[in-house]
Amino acid sequence: MTRATIARIVRMKAINCAKIAGIRRSFSVASILNANRAITYRSPGDPASILTALTYPSLPPPAPHSVNVRFILSPVNPADINVVEGVYPSKPSPDQSLIGTTLFVGGNEGLAEVTEIGSEVIGLQKGDRVVMGGQQLGTWASARTLLAEDVVKVPEEISEVGGATITVNPPTAYNMIHDFVDLKEGDWLVQNGANSAVGQMVIQIAARKGLKTLNFVRSRDDLESLKRHLTNLGATQILTYDDLQDKTLREKVKEWTAGKPIRLMLNCVGGRDTTAMTRFLGEDAHLVSYGAMSKQPLSLPTSAFIFKNLTCHGFWQSRWYKQRTREEREGLFKRLAAMKLQEPEHEILTIPADINDDAATERVRDAVRKLGQGQHGKKVLLKIEQLAE
Amino acid sequence: MTRATIARIVRMKAINCAKIAGIRRSFSVASILNANRAITYRSPGDPASILTALTYPSLPPPAPHSVNVRFILSPVNPADINVVEGVYPSKPSPDQSLIGTTLFVGGNEGLAEVTEIGSEVIGLQKGDRVVMGGQQLGTWASARTLLAEDVVKVPEEISEVGGATITVNPPTAYNMIHDFVDLKEGDWLVQNGANSAVGQMVIQIAARKGLKTLNFVRSRDDLESLKRHLTNLGATQILTYDDLQDKTLREKVKEWTAGKPIRLMLNCVGGRDTTAMTRFLGEDAHLVSYGAMSKQPLSLPTSAFIFKNLTCHGFWQSRWYKQRTREEREGLFKRLAAMKLQEPEHEILTIPADINDDAATERVRDAVRKLGQGQHGKKVLLKIEQLAE
Known part of the structure; x- marks a missing residue:
């Protein structure tokens, strides 16, 4: 069995566990129905017309090889727009974990904090700051469950903006x-x-x-x-x-x-x-x-x-990430952090907890429209607030 | 001192020795004034107008690190024409060894037989069949003195046409x-x-x-x-x-x-x-x-x-030749000879001993003209006969 095959099987098991956990959750008193929010779409198209904010319940406890994370900042990169348009070679996987219906969550890059650890996860702790080690995992969200193998720790000395923009x-x-x-x-x-x-x-x-x-x-x-x-x-x-x-x-x-x-x-x-x-x-x-x-x-x-x-x-x-080990990825981030590179010019687009999904949708579509017209000179970073802890 | 520098010094010494030997020769009874012929030009230009057959004396005994060779067959490759035109990146060195005047001898590829060995030459014997290990050495000639390091032995089993066309x-x-x-x-x-x-x-x-x-x-x-x-x-x-x-x-x-x-x-x-x-x-x-x-x-x-x-x-x-050792070159020729590749379609253009330089010049220019017009479908191989042994 190749490494890739093993990884695939582990991933599928994790997803199945998450689904089972999801079913259990709906009977759990602890779940909060509108705890989180993500920027989603149902099929590729014009981002300014299709991106939609969606609230979803608090995350169930992670499966043995997964972790729950809370996103701190998630960039909107030009390539992310191409992914939503369906014209980029990296395709996201459709997702059922948030609300049980198939949809895509936008975003490839982001800084997150680990909030809960699966029982079999080694080398990660609650409170660790991580970035995405996999591609197209859907970072435009307040919180997600991810496979532990899909996140990579970043050095502590790096700033929030530096961490959120360190992977690309x-x-x-x-x-x-x-x-x-x-x-x-x-x-x-x-x-x-x-x-x-x-x-x-x-x-x-x-x-x-x-x-x-x-x-x-x-x-x-x-x-x-x-x-x-x-x-x-x-x-x-x-x-x-x-x-x-x-x-x-x-x-x-x-x-x-x-x-x-x-x-x-x-x-x-x-x-x-x-x-x-x-x-x-x-x-x-x-x-x-x-x-x-x-x-x-x-x-x-x-x-x-x-x-x-x-x-x-x-x-x-x-491609580089696909061909490299976790150690190589972490080593790269360490070397980059040690260089103390100047943060990119940016502006943070906060999606506050106290607006509804329609208003949130409008803010995101408006930002994406400006990006398409080249009106944003600066990098836009999404900060999607959790609705409830 | 780098290898390249040493090689350059050895080469220059060999040329100087050859010049001294050349001066001695003119007083020697054994030298024959019109023993050889080469296809030459004085400066780059249209091959059909400037290539000129030239007779020259028998070769003096080679300097310690040189060998005398008799050419068997020398291809006229498209790149050779570009060299004569002066539009090819490989430039030939001007030559004074034949008649004391500076000129260029055409031809980059050729099969030759070693006829005389310098006192310090190791690994070559009279009768060995060799091809050019250096670039732009002037192979359109009946006989030349070459640095031993500039020739490479070819396997015995290869045909004359196969050997003459094996280096490019x-x-x-x-x-x-x-x-x-x-x-x-x-x-x-x-x-x-x-x-x-x-x-x-x-x-x-x-x-x-x-x-x-x-x-x-x-x-x-x-x-x-x-x-x-x-x-x-x-x-x-x-x-x-x-x-x-x-x-x-x-x-x-x-x-x-x-x-x-x-x-x-x-x-x-x-x-x-x-x-x-x-x-x-x-x-x-x-x-x-x-x-x-x-x-x-x-x-x-x-x-x-x-x-x-x-x-x-x-x-x-x-470039490959410049970066490789003699052993690697000989190894390559052995592998190629073992493959028993089909000879290229060809015709042999003999420049016979019994015509004068003007007639020889006409034959070569005529062939080159046809090549330029794409009238030769086959590879042309020059066989320039020695005028005297």
């Missing part, structure tokens, strides 16, 4: 810097989308390792203030895509790098500008793509592969 | 099949340009390893005869780029492969058809490019990198 962007940046090229202090990397959430993490993590960064951003009115912000984070050089038209740029880059070949490029844009950026790469370079904001393909001259030995990869943090 | 196409095919994905018997690979010299080697080597090949070729009048030829070499399935329009093709491929994911794609074409071919690839696949016959870039959706974990590489046999 910082590890993406960290792993892309470490997994493809063995960079030494003083080496350079080049990236586009440098002011994206990942891009800003790349700048910070690179700076802490003594790496130099050549950063590309879109031209804009407040370019100087963006440059100041990125420089404060540790960026070495900041250019705009318009600068790619400058014929002398290659010479300038050579001067900055003192002729040292650049061997790592990180790409979340694609299209023509990305192709143009590859001319700054030296031999044996690696181009790692983790996004395609231009919605254009990645187009490269074959000669770069053959004669300059360019290698192109993709990076997806979800 | 068969190793390119062999290494691309072995270096990127650990393929097991019954696994599939997909390639375009399947009837190219490398493509035919891929088919043969894959078949000998029990691998299945999905081969794409251009549509043509004599498609059925080409299909028969490739099937005889061991091709599993043969399609044309026109077949890529067929919406049901993906299902057919799934049937052929019994749903087994294809994890290796070899590309010498580029452009739109190549992009379309990647839809047959499974997760964690590697796309290896070794040519760009369409002269179009390689354009791929970023999602293939991120969510299907596609990796794109280039392959250049010249």
Whole structure:
């Protein structure tokens, strides 16, 4: 039996136990019928029309291999929107545990506190702060029952916002810097989308390792203030895509790098500008793509592969998690916490206990609508209050 | 001192020794003034206008670390033409050894026989058959003095044509099949340009390893005869780029492969058809490019990198040689010889001893002109006769 098969069986047993526990619960005096709230949908579609707040009872005691958690903060990431739309490769599992009807709970990332432990759970305690070790577990909720193997403890020194946003962007940046090229202090990397959430993490993590960064951003009115912000984070050089038209740029880059070949490029844009950026790469370079904001393909001259030995990869943090052990995940979070990275700019959207589901639904749909229109510059973090303890 | 530096110093000493030996030679009764002939040029340009046959004296005895060789057959490869044009990344070194004037000798590949050994040479004997271990050594000649480290012995069982063509196409095919994905018997690979010299080697080597090949070729009048030829070499399935329009093709491929994911794609074409071919690839696949016959870039959706974990590489046999030891090179040739691969279709262009340089020049330029117009379907192998022994 493979590990994956065993994990699947354990998971199914846990779900069955939870169901049995759920049935028992309905006869229990201790259960509170409207204790919790989650942001849910019944089938994929436009998030601004379908996301619905739903109250549900207090959680039954967890099955032997599960834990109950209370969510502290749960980000609304761009990929979460794509999941609700049904256009993202990671699909959530339909859920029956909340109200007995099949639905999906939104959200992939979140910081939670363990409130109750199953009898067979090892290595977790009540009060531990955890993040999600599995994908698409439904974090837009006040409380959930999760398999113990699906949560990972985070270091205590990390802030609530830092913890809530530690599973996607910082590890993406960290792993892309470490997994493809063995960079030494003083080496350079080049990236586009440098002011994206990942891009800003790349700048910070690179700076802490003594790496130099050549950063590309879109031209804009407040370019100087963006440059100041990125420089404060540790960026070495900041250019705009318009600068790619400058014929002398290659010479300038050579001067900055003192002729040292650049061997790592990180790409979340694609299209023509990305192709143009590859001319700054030296031999044996690696181009790692983790996004395609231009919605254009990645187009490269074959000669770069053959004669300059360019290698192109993709990076997806979800795959990384699937292939790594709990120890590796915890180790990664420890290293990230130790770096004391600056929290992303954010705003917290509280869904208070004292409004009804319709009002809560409106607040969430409104936020999602603004996100879709690019009106939110900052990361939105949901704080869904429990209705009763 | 690095290995490369040492090698460079040894090489320069050998060249100096050869020059001194050359000066001595002009006073020696034994030297024959018009013993040899080479196809040369003074600076890069149009091969059909500048390649020039040139006679030169018998070779002086080789310096301590060098050997004299007599060429048996020397291919005219497409890349050789690009080198003469000055548009290929590998540049030949200018040569003064033949007539004292700086010129270039064409040709990168060739089978030769060792005729004389320097006093310090170990591991080579008179009569050994060798191929070039270095790049751009100038093989379009009847005889040359070469550094012993620049030649590699070939197994005795291999034919003259097989030996003359063993350093570029068969190793390119062999290494691309072995270096990127650990393929097991019954696994599939997909390639375009399947009837190219490398493509035919891929088919043969894959078949000998029990691998299945999905081969794409251009549509043509004599498609059925080409299909028969490739099937005889061991091709599993043969399609044309026109077949890529067929919406049901993906299902057919799934049937052929019994749903087994294809994890290796070899590309010498580029452009739109190549992009379309990647839809047959499974997760964690590697796309290896070794040519760009369409002269179009390689354009791929970023999602293939991120969510299907596609990796794109280039392959250049010249780089492989630079990074490998003599033992690894000889080992590769032994494995290739043991496979008894079918010789490429070829014709031998003899430059006979009894014509003068002007006539020899005309024959070579004429052949090169035909090659440029695509009139030669077969590989052309030069056999430049010695004028005197």
